[in-house]
Amino acid sequence: MKKLFGTDGIRDIVNENLTVDLAMRLGNAVGSFFKPKYTKLYLARDTRNSGKLLEMAVAVGAAAAGIEVESCGIFTTPALAYVTHKEKALGIVISASHNPPIYNGLKVFCEGYKVSDETEEKLEDIILKGLMDYCNYREIGKYLEDSAKQEYIDYVISLYKDKLDETNLKIAIDVAHGAAGAIIDSIFGALSLNYHVYNNEPNGFNINDNCGSTSPDFLSKKVKEKGYDLGILFDGDADRCLFIDRYGNVVDGDHLMAINALKLRKQGRLKKNLIVTTVMSNLGLEEYLNKNGIILLRTDVGDKYVLERLLKEEAILGGEQSGHVIFLDRSTTGDGIITALETLETIKFFSKSLEELTSVVPKYPQYLKNITVKDKFKVINDKRLEGLKKKYEGIENFRIVVRTSGTEHKVRIMSEGISKELVDECITEFSNLIENIDNE
Structure with a gap:
């Protein structure tokens, strides 16, 4: 380990x-x-x-x-x-x-x-x-x-030059006081997009602070208040991207992969007719792709594991619900700016609004909870967790994922199913057990 x-x-x-x-x-x-x-x-x-x-x-x-x-x-x-x-x-x-x-x-x-x-x-x-x-x-x-x-800026511009003309979308962008702010104007400006950038005044201590992809409320309010057609959220290093529709709703990585997959297939870019995502992606994404004849494969959490599977399958589209989306024919890793531009191209391609495109992708009730613990390895290796998981095994259209964070001192729980009551009950039971184990 x-x-x-x-x-x-x-x-x-x-x-x-x-x-x-x-x-x-x-x-x-x-x-x-x-x-x-x-x-x-x-x-x-x-x-x-x-x-x-x-x-x-x-x-x-x-x-x-x-x-x-x-x-x-x-x-x-x-x-x-x-x-x-x-x-x-x-x-x-x-x-x-x-x-x-x-x-x-x-x-x-x-x-x-x-x-x-x-x-x-x-x-x-x-x-x-x-x-x-x-x-x-x-x-x-x-x-x-x-x-x-400039090498990167010129490359991205070359991918989307002339592809986003006449989109006529009023766009709000939250760069989370992070790295995207250093290059966003050079790219979006060169593509003649109608946009306004928020949270681009980094002081060394405000990165991701109540802004960006982990705190979408700020941009959601701006989109509704100022009548933007959509919003785009980045995280601190801009490998993630989420969207906000005109009504202030968050459009996560699952929905972005769903709508982009259909465009890629029509463009002849969706190799092997499949996408790769992780165990955290919603069952609704899988259902939607199946209905459209697209295969979904799952990996462990982590965009590096998504990439490994994409390379193995010789596929080009994959990602995570959190907004890491990989277009392997465009980039070797998740790229928030490329994800944003691909999605804007998809909106133009189908001549539909973001909310029209995403409204047909179902979303099962899902609850994600992060619990800060003193020793995440002690908690995750406790046999009582496996015992509790057995209680929920075999329930149709129901999933529970319990894992350690790879980047913080936390244990993450995801519960998902048709019944919101069962999802909430499961999260509560696991939360209590994890806190008890950590405090022993």
Whole structure:
């Protein structure tokens, strides 16, 4: 079992478990492990106050191992993935994505893809053994600050140029005081979209603070108050995207995958006629896709597992209910900006409003609850949880998923079924048991 890496890289509270020393050791481990095949490491960060500190620590470690380092500054996660794919290089993103600013994280990329669990385990082994690779002084890596933003911006514009003309939609965008704010005008402006950006005044401490994809109420109110046709929500590093319809309702990743899948099929882009999602996606999505002759495959939670299955199946569309959506013929990872533009293209393609498109996708009652615990591994391994699960096994059209967070000290519960009363009862019973186990 991995000790440092979770479902999306290393992520923890800054200056407690995520320290400058750990960041330096990761940079050094990446440099040591990937030499001599790779000699260039790109770095990017979101807007957290701890970002520059951790970025410099990673750079020091990597340069000491003999790797050249180039900082892209404040840059989205998918944008860095694009650059590393294009340049056939390594990358590390300093971001805790949707988490509050007390957290930060370190995500490792190789040629556009998040590294595998196996590679993360090998990097962990180097770090935990305290091994440091110091190259000869003549071979110390250079440090460059030459932003690669324009490469990514030009690429995205090229994908959607002339495809969104005459959409005539009035759009509200919440960038969550995060990395999307650094490039959103360059892309949406170049595509001549009618939009207004909110929450784009980062101060190092307000990223994801009552805004963005984890707090949609702000944008929901703006959409209704100011008469926008729709809203678009990003998280701190812009790998997630959710929408708001004109009535203020949240359109989650399940619905975005559903409506985009139909467009991709009509365009001849939906390879194998399937999409890949996780165990958290709603049963309504599966029902809708089945009715439309599209296959749904499920993986464990985590967009990296969705990507692995997409590559295995040679498919191109997959994602998570939370808004990580992968268009593999466009990007090597979940890209919030590409998801937003694909969805705007889908709205134009079908000549229907967002709410018209999503209203036909059913949604079963589903309850998600996060419980903060002292020891998530103690809780999840308690046999009483399995005993309680058996009580609900065999109930038709009913699911219960209990798992640890890969990024926080939490246990997550998802209950879903036709009966809202049964869903609520199940959540209450599991919540009480988890809290009792944690307090013992």
